[in-house]
Amino acid sequence: MEPNEKTDYTGATELIPLTELDEDDICQDSQPIEADGTTEENIGIEEFLPTPPDGGWGWVVVLASFMNHFIVDGISYAFGAFMLEYTEYFKSSAAKTSALMSTLLGCYMLSAPIAGALINKFGCRPVGIAGSILAATSFFVCTFVSSIDAMLFLFGICGGIGFGFMYMPTIISVSMYFEKKRPLALGIAMCGTGVGTFAFAPISKLLLKHYDWKGAHYILAGVIMNGVLFSALMRPVLTKHDRKLRTDKQKRQIVPVKKMEEKKANGLHPASRVSNSLSTKATNARAGMMSHPDLRTYEYGSRLHNSTVHFYHSTHRITSPKSASGLTVQEAENLKRPLYKKDIFYSGSMYHLPEFRKAHNMQEYIVSTTSFPAAHTDAAPKTAFSCRCLPQQIADALSEMLDFNLLKEPSFIIFFVLSMLIMLPYFIPFAFCSVRAKQMGETRSEWLISILGISTMLGRLLSNVIALIPKIKAIYINNVFLLIAGVCCAAIPFTYSFIATAAAAFFYGLFMGANIALTPIILVDLIGLDRLTTGYGLVTLSRGVSTFVGPPLAGQVYDYFSSYDIAFFAAGGLIVFCAMCFFLLELPGLKKSHTQN
Structure with missing residues (x-):
């Protein structure tokens, strides 16, 4: 690849972890840029990783x-x-x-x-x-x-x-x-x-x-x-490279002002200096002096060295850990994009992650959890979003979040289906609890929604705090909380006073809030940190689909029976059923499968 050659950055690509490339794949033809007019910069890749x-x-x-x-x-x-x-x-x-x-x-x-x-x-x-x-x-x-x-x-x-x-x-x-x-x-x-x-x-x-x-x-x-x-x-978040760019820009703004003052002091009009500058730039461009731009200008062709990690080059070349001259600054800039971080959706403690425990410092952990794509070529893996009309960053994110190949994993299929089922009844108390109370003549019905909201918040905080305890698995917390939430939902039709309904609503929100809060932690236990983004995207998609069905289905039940009680019974029963099915993830065969992941 010539120093001034542009690389096509469009299309969906495979994300390659920075630290998981073999020495055998290192390309031998990576040569430092020739110093005709410029010198090669020696910059560590850590300057492009946001800390x-x-x-x-x-x-x-x-x-x-x-x-x-x-x-x-x-x-x-x-x-x-x-x-x-x-x-x-x-x-x-x-x-x-x-x-x-x-x-x-x-x-x-x-x-x-x-x-x-x-x-x-x-x-x-x-x-x-x-x-x-x-x-x-x-x-x-x-x-x-x-x-x-x-x-x-x-x-x-x-x-x-x-x-x-x-x-x-x-x-x-x-x-x-x-x-x-x-x-x-x-x-x-x-x-x-x-x-x-x-x-x-x-x-x-x-x-x-x-x-x-x-x-x-x-x-x-x-x-x-x-x-x-x-x-x-x-x-x-600014990277070290961003800060250097900002500092260099400020310096370049200060120097012309000083020169301008010197020109004025010597009696030379500023316009003549600008004219001479433009003429000089045009001459340099015609002479081909712009073919090797400076590293700090974001121009294509600038190279950098990397002394710590393997890197996947945009033309499918692998650079040595001691010499990453095949990597352009434009490519390295992609490292700060959030969806290239494998832990971007993780909400648990870093100390529970094997990747964090193995790392000697934070910088090493950040490198180990960052992926970088190869540019789209005919030899690159094809995905549903391998379309050149999409910018590379958008196509990569969609391919990562909606990779349906993950549905081949038995443990993930169970979690995916149960996550879809659990969202059918999730919003039914939010939609109909206050309506039911108002039909009973209760004047404080709107406070039931407030109680559901504040208890859901407390449930999310409580479940996250319990999940920080090392020997307690998030899936167990999720299952127990769902069982109690299902019982509370089914108990709402038996409440005929505001205090009783408020108590049932409070405990429903308290124990139901854990399901969404613990999802990223459970997914890491099931499929590993490498595929968390994919799992999170697919689970969110499944929840969105089921949310379309739940409240209208409960409304249909009301239109038929002229009562919301049946809807609350069905919702509570479904939550209890899903909680019991979540225990299937701890069966020996499935447990072995996701332990290997």
């Missing part, structure tokens, strides 16, 4: 993530307060009206892989801002529709995608800033879900008391627009 500061601006990012959770999940989970208003206005059935919530939450989850791919290309900040604008616009525009079907598209689909684009940056940005303190940071950020649900349920009732549902939507749209500000705070 989480575990603090600093990261706490501002945690606050921004908390507030976006507060907005997104608070508004989504408080849907029950609006359900009767929608039913009366659109003259729709309970099943059709509950489809609004299921569509909103379903698209919220289904958009996660797309949001992750866009973040891998553009970063957390622009994706979060775009999601805030889309969701706010959807909430505002849907007030002008007169049919429930149009409402499903604007409020459900567009609003759900906007919320998904707001949500995914909250997870990735915190993970980029924290490594050792990640469980604490993510725990604080995700508390926004419980606090938001607790706050928005009574706020929604207050808005509906003074305005109709349209006026409430206008105010909620304004609240959602605050996500633009919070997403803007999610600035990327």
Whole structure:
């Protein structure tokens, strides 16, 4: 590859761990760049790897993530307060009206892989801002529709995608800033879900008391627009190379000013200097002096050395650990993209990971959990996203998060199916608990949603704290908590007072919150850290699909029986069934399979 040759970076590719390449694969024809006009730079690959500061601006990012959770999940989970208003206005059935919530939450989850791919290309900040604008616009525009079907598209689909684009940056940005303190940071950020649900349920009732549902939507749209500000705070982590570029740029800005002052002092007009500079640049370009650009300019062809790790070159050449002259700066810049980190969705303690225990220091761990793609060629592995019209970073992320080959693993198939089933009843208490209480004449029904929200937050925190205990497996915590949650859900129809219903709702949220919180930790135990991104993407996809079905199915049950009790019985029974089936993952055959993984 010539120094000034551009490499095609489009298409989906296989991600190659930096430390898992053999010496036999090292290419012998990698030659240092000839020094015609320039000298070769000797830079370690660690300059291009973002090192989480575990603090600093990261706490501002945690606050921004908390507030976006507060907005997104608070508004989504408080849907029950609006359900009767929608039913009366659109003259729709309970099943059709509950489809609004299921569509909103379903698209919220289904958009996660797309949001992750866009973040891998553009970063957390622009994706979060775009999601805030889309969701706010959807909430505002849907007030002008007169049919429930149009409402499903604007409020459900567009609003759900906007919320998904707001949500995914909250997870990735915190993970980029924290490594050792990640469980604490993510725990604080995700508390926004419980606090938001607790706050928005009574706020929604207050808005509906003074305005109709349209006026409430206008105010909620304004609240959602605050996500633009919070997403803007999610600035990327700077690498050593980024800092050097910034320093060099500042120096280049200072030097011309000094020269300008000297020219003015000598009586030479600034315009003549600019003209001479442009003429000199044009002459240099014609002479071919730009074919070997400086390393700091981001131009193609610049090379660097790497003294610590093996590297997979974009033209399928492997460079020696002592000489990585085949690697361009443009290629190395991809290392800071979040979806090339294998632990980006991991929410547990780093000390439980074999990769972290084997590493001698944090830098070595970061290298061991970073993958780098080879550019798309005819010889490269083909995937469903091997399309040259997609930027490489987007295609790589989609291929990684939606690699359906993982469904060939028996243990993952069980977890995948059970995760899909468990989401069918998950939101039924959120959607119908307050509606049932209101039908019984209870004037404080909106507080049931608040109780569900705050207890879900406490359940997530509690399960994560228990999971930090080394000898307690996350799958056992998940199973026991689900069993208790199922019993609490099935007990709701037997409650006829506000206190009793509130108690059942509290314990349901407390024990149901563990399932989502422990998912990344369980996936690492099942399939290993290398495939966590794939497993997380597929599980999120399955949950999005099942969320479309759960609330409308419960609404159909109500339309047929004129009671929500059957829906609560069925939901509780299904949760208990799934909890028992999760124990299948500990069978000797399956346990041996995922232990090898």
